[in-house]
Amino acid sequence: MGYKTVTQCRVCGSPDLHPYLDFGNVPLANKLVTDGSSPDTYPLRVLFCKYCALSQLSIVVDPKVLYSNYPYHSSVSATFKKHCREMAVTIKGILNGRFKPVEVNDPIRGDSWAQDSIQHPHLLDIAANDGCLMNEFEEEGYFVSGVEPSSNLCEEYRRKRMQRIRLGSSMQNEFWGRSALKTVKSGWGIDVVTALNVLAHVDDVEEFILCAKEALRRSDELGMMVVEVPYARNLIEDNQFDTIYHEHLSYFLFKPLQKIFAKCGIPIFRVEQHNIHGGSLRVYASEYWYPVEDSVTQLLAQEEADGLHRLEKYQVMRFRAEKTMADLRDLLKRLNSEGKIVAGYGASAKGISLLNYAGLDDRFIHYIVDETPDKQWTFTPGSHIPIADPDHFSKIYPDYILILAWNFQKELMDKTRWHAESGGRYIIPIPEVKVL
Numbered sequence: 001m002g003y004k005t006v007t008q009c010r011v012c013g014s015p016d017l018h019p020y021l022d023f024g025n026v027p028l029a030n031k032l033v034t035d036g037s038s039p040d041t042y043p044l045r046v047l048f049c050k051y052c053a054l055s056q057l058s059i060v061v062d063p064k065v066l067y068s069n070y071p072y073h074s075s076v077s078a079t080f081k082k083h084c085r086e087m088a089v090t091i092k093g094i095l096n097g098r099f100k101p102v103e104v105n106d107p108i109r110g111d112s113w114a115q116d117s118i119q120h121p122h123l124l125d126i127a128a129n130d131g132c133l134m135n136e137f138e139e140e141g142y143f144v145s146g147v148e149p150s151s152n153l154c155e156e157y158r159r160k161r162m163q164r165i166r167l168g169s170s171m172q173n174e175f176w177g178r179s180a181l182k183t184v185k186s187g188w189g190i191d192v193v194t195a196l197n198v199l200a201h202v203d204d205v206e207e208f209i210l211c212a213k214e215a216l217r218r219s220d221e222l223g224m225m226v227v228e229v230p231y232a233r234n235l236i237e238d239n240q241f242d243t244i245y246h247e248h249l250s251y252f253l254f255k256p257l258q259k260i261f262a263k264c265g266i267p268i269f270r271v272e273q274h275n276i277h278g279g280s281l282r283v284y285a286s287e288y289w290y291p292v293e294d295s296v297t298q299l300l301a302q303e304e305a306d307g308l309h310r311l312e313k314y315q316v317m318r319f320r321a322e323k324t325m326a327d328l329r330d331l332l333k334r335l336n337s338e339g340k341i342v343a344g345y346g347a348s349a350k351g352i353s354l355l356n357y358a359g360l361d362d363r364f365i366h367y368i369v370d371e372t373p374d375k376q377w378t379f380t381p382g383s384h385i386p387i388a389d390p391d392h393f394s395k396i397y398p399d400y401i402l403i404l405a406w407n408f409q410k411e412l413m414d415k416t417r418w419h420a421e422s423g424g425r426y427i428i429p430i431p432e433v434k435v436l
């Protein structure tokens with residue numbers, strides 16, 4: 001079977017979970033197909049916990065099936081790289097704000113001097129993917145290490161590291177947990193643990209956070225954990241139903257996030273909202289004395305005031321999603337009957353999910369391009385659309401480009417200016433179907 005059923009909320013333990021969306025049985029979005037076989041399908045249902053407001057899937061697919069070999073490479077997006085770089089600068093600023101000058105004995109000069117800032121904090125990135133974040137942090141002067149369960153991504157990181165002569169950094173090929181922690185603790189002390197776009201993928205979130213907390217160096221009382229998750233507010237308010245797929249076990253509001261970090265004894269002291277991936281929350285947590293900022297209480301109050309902690313807010317989501325899927329189907333059927341060529345840009349997991357949920361296949365979308373070599377020359381699971389490299393645009397010229405990675409709309413449109421300049425049109429599917 002390869003999955004287990006969820007019987008209680010993974011944040012607060014309540015068994016009182018209410019279903020509000022059901023996509024039926026669908027394939028795993030990132031299991032790209034290389035032959036004509038039909039992929040396995042799994043139920044996809046979302047449940048809401050009335051006590052802590054966590055939305056979560058009704059099943060957990062075996063993580064080894066999902067991640068041992070993973071085609072998604074974070075470094076493909078320049079927008080994401082820039083985002084990671086900004087994060088490196090911000091975190092250094094926070095660490096230095098708390099840093100107490102220390103006397104350093106200099107054996108060469110024979111005297112001692114006061115170090116007044118942290119020049120080279122030590123970073124551990126969990127679910128480091130292809131090392132995108134590690135590389136950006138390294139450029140900012142951090143010492144970096146990572147843990148990543150996908151063997152293909154670790155291999156790629158190691159290959160590129162040799163080319164860049166970054167011999168100080170390392171990436172462990174493991175799921176994050178006690179065993180990976182043991183290795184981390186045997187190395188240098190860690191000042192910052194980052195975990196981007198991974199907490200939503202984790203079943204035992206408590207154990208995940210506790211292990212991260214233990215990885216932090218204790219001696220200087222500076223260590224912090226910085227986590228990013230797609231924000232469930234955007235899922236609800238911006239109709240991002242295509243971000244619901246088997247990898248995303250949880251859809252976090254700030255309320256459940258704050259609850260689980262507090263339970264683990266590493267409270268959140270700052271929360272920020274970022275535009276990345278359609279809208280994300282970034283939280284900073286530490287067991288040491290970082291004053292809790294107003295952003296924490298303000299965001300909690302705002303969620304409450306906006307009704308995000310109540311089930312009623314979620315029950316209408318289905319109707320809006322169905323309308324978007326119907327609009328997309330109608331548009332693509334019309335274009336098909338007019339003989340137009342439609343190509344997708346970005347074989348994102350969400351794009352693949354959208355096509356499956358809307359029942360759209362290779363009759364309506366001729367091909368999808370993606371710059372990720374691991375995705376090229378495969379087919380989307382279920383809808384069976386070929387994935388090619390961007391050169392394909394010049395081989396089969398599209399009348400319409402469907403932006404399947406709508407979170408990177410600007411980057412993808414900038415890369416295909418020739419299309420707009422020659423009268424080509426774009427389709428943006430989310431939050432509502434738009435033709436530009």
Ligand code: JHZ
Nearest residue numbers: 076077197277346347348349350370371372405408411
């Ligand atoms: P993208 C990912 O989901 C993965 P996906 C993951 N499941 C997660 O949690 C969320 O993000 C938050 C390609 N592309 O990022 C690369 C180009 O070819 O929207 C990707 O295949 N050229 C862990 O898969 C895809 O598009 C480009 O210039 O839904 C984008 O996928 C750019 C910008 C992207 O995420």
Ligand code: ZN
Nearest residue numbers: 009012049052
């Ligand atoms: Zn709960």
